Amino acid sequence: MAEVSTARRTRITPEREAELYAAVLDLLREVGYDALTMDAVAARTRSSKATLYRQWGGKPELVAKAIRHNKPGGADDVDTGSLRGDLRALTYREDDCTMQQNAALMRGLFMAVHGNPDLLQAFRELLVEPEMDEFRRIMQRAVDRGEIRADRPALDYVVHMIVGAFATRSLIDDRPPTQDFLMSYIDAVVLPALGVPVP
Amino acid sequence: MAEVSTARRTRITPEREAELYAAVLDLLREVGYDALTMDAVAARTRSSKATLYRQWGGKPELVAKAIRHNKPGGADDVDTGSLRGDLRALTYREDDCTMQQNAALMRGLFMAVHGNPDLLQAFRELLVEPEMDEFRRIMQRAVDRGEIRADRPALDYVVHMIVGAFATRSLIDDRPPTQDFLMSYIDAVVLPALGVPVP
Numbered sequence: 001m002a003e004v005s006t007a008r009r010t011r012i013t014p015e016r017e018a019e020l021y022a023a024v025l026d027l028l029r030e031v032g033y034d035a036l037t038m039d040a041v042a043a044r045t046r047s048s049k050a051t052l053y054r055q056w057g058g059k060p061e062l063v064a065k066a067i068r069h070n071k072p073g074g075a076d077d078v079d080t081g082s083l084r085g086d087l088r089a090l091t092y093r094e095d096d097c098t099m100q101q102n103a104a105l106m107r108g109l110f111m112a113v114h115g116n117p118d119l120l121q122a123f124r125e126l127l128v129e130p131e132m133d134e135f136r137r138i139m140q141r142a143v144d145r146g147e148i149r150a151d152r153p154a155l156d157y158v159v160h161m162i163v164g165a166f167a168t169r170s171l172i173d174d175r176p177p178t179q180d181f182l183m184s185y186i187d188a189v190v191l192p193a194l195g196v197p198v199p
Numbered sequence: 200m201a202e203v204s205t206a207r208r209t210r211i212t213p214e215r216e217a218e219l220y221a222a223v224l225d226l227l228r229e230v231g232y233d234a235l236t237m238d239a240v241a242a243r244t245r246s247s248k249a250t251l252y253r254q255w256g257g258k259p260e261l262v263a264k265a266i267r268h269n270k271p272g273g274a275d276d277v278d279t280g281s282l283r284g285d286l287r288a289l290t291y292r293e294d295d296c297t298m299q300q301n302a303a304l305m306r307g308l309f310m311a312v313h314g315n316p317d318l319l320q321a322f323r324e325l326l327v328e329p330e331m332d333e334f335r336r337i338m339q340r341a342v343d344r345g346e347i348r349a350d351r352p353a354l355d356y357v358v359h360m361i362v363g364a365f366a367t368r369s370l371i372d373d374r375p376p377t378q379d380f381l382m383s384y385i386d387a388v389v390l391p392a393l394g395v396p397v398p
Contacts, residue, residue: 107313110370111310111313113370114306114310123370124370124373128370128371132371153383153386153387154387154388154391156387157364157384157387157388159367159371160363160364160367160368160371160384160388161360161363161364161388163363163367163371164359164360164362164363164364164365164366164367165356165359165360165363166363167363167366167367168358168359168362168363168366169359171309171312171322171323171327172327172331172358172359172362174323184352185356185359187352188352188353188355188356188392189353189356189359189360189388189392192353192391192392192394193387193388193389193391193392195391
C-alpha cells in the first residue's frame with residue numbers, strides 16, 4: 001500500500017482517507033468509543049496498525065478526525081451577507097437524518113471524554129476549536145457589518161447557546177434536534193440575545 | 200428495622216431517607232451508574248434489598264430520587280419579585296463546590312441514560328420535569344408581573360438555554376460551571392432573549 005513509506009507522514013489518497021473515516025464511524029456506532037480498537041479499524045480497513053498510528057497518532061485523534069471529516073465544510077462555505085442567513089445556512093448544511101446521526105456520535109464521544117484526557121484534548125482541538133473558530137468568523141463579520149455591537153455580552157456565549165440547545169433537546173423534550181427546532185431557537189434566543197432584529 | 204411491614208409503602212424517617220440517598224450518591228460517584236448495584240446500596244446502608252425495591256421500585260428511581268433529594272428546595276423558596284432576582288436566587292442556592300459535584304453526578308447519569316429507557320424515564324419524571332415546572336412557575340410570575348410578554352418565543356426555551364450552558368461549559372471552556380458564569384450568562388443571554396432589561 002502507498003502508506004508504507006519512510007516519510008514521517010505518508011500520503012494517502014483523499015478517497016482512501018474518506019474510506020478509513022467511514023469505517024471508524026461505523027465501528028463507533030456499532031461498539032462505542034471505549035470498545036473500539038485500533039486492531040478492529042486495521043482489520044476492517046485492511047490497513048496495518050503501524051500505518052494507522054503513524055498517520056493519526058492514536059485512537060483519540062483518529063476518532064476526532066473521522067467525526068470532523070464527516071461534518072459539513074468549513075466557514076468559507078457560509079457567507080450569506082446577514083447573521084440570520086449565515087446561521088440558517090449552517091443549520092441547513094445537515095439534514096435531519098445526518099444531524100441525528102451526528103448527535104448520537106457526539107453523545108458517544110462526549111461520554112467517553114470523561115476520564116480520558118487524551119480524547120478530551122483531541123476532541124477539543126479537532127472538533128470544538130474549529131467549530132468555535134467558525135462561529136467567531138461569522139460573528140466577526142456580523143460585527144463588521146454593524147449587525148451586532150462589538151461589546152454585546154452574548155458574543156461570548158454563542159457556542160454555549162447553540163451547542164447547549166442541540167445537546168439538551170432530546171433530554172428535555174424527548175425529541176431529537178432538527179433543522180426546524182434549531183431555526184426556531186435561533187430566532188427565539190440567539191438573535192434576540194445578540195440584539196439582532198428577527199423579521 | 201421499621202421498613203419491614205406489610206404496608207405497600209413502608210414508612211422510613213426523613214433522617215433515614217437522607218442517609219440512604221447520601222449513600223447512593225457516594226456509590227454513584229465511586230463506581231458510576233452502570234456498576235452501582237442494589238446489593239452495594241443494601242450493604243452500605245444496612246438495609247435489605249427487598250426494602251429498597253419495595254420503597255423505590257428499582258435502581259433508576261432510587262438514583263433519580265437521591266439526586267433530586269440532594270438538590271436545593273422547590274420553587275416556593277424563590278420569589279424575589281423580579282425575574283432577574285429569581286434567576287440569581289436559583290443560581291445562589293448551590294455554591295460552586297456543590298454545583299460542580301452535581302454537574303458531575305448529572306453527567307454520569309446523563310451518560311447512563313442512553314440505552315437505558317427505565318433510567319431515562321425516571322430521570323425525566325423525577326429530575327427534568329420538576330426542574331421545568333420550577334422554571335415555568337418563575338416565568339409565569341414574570342409574565343403576570345408584565346416583565347415578559349406572554350407570546351415571547353424564548354419562553355419555550357428557558358431550560359434549553361440554562362441547562363445547555365451549564366452542560367457545555369466544561370467542554371467549551373475547559374472550566375466548570377460556577378455561579379459567576381451562570382449569572383453572567385443570565386444577563387448576557389437569558390434576560391435579553393426574554394426581552395427583559397438588564398440593569
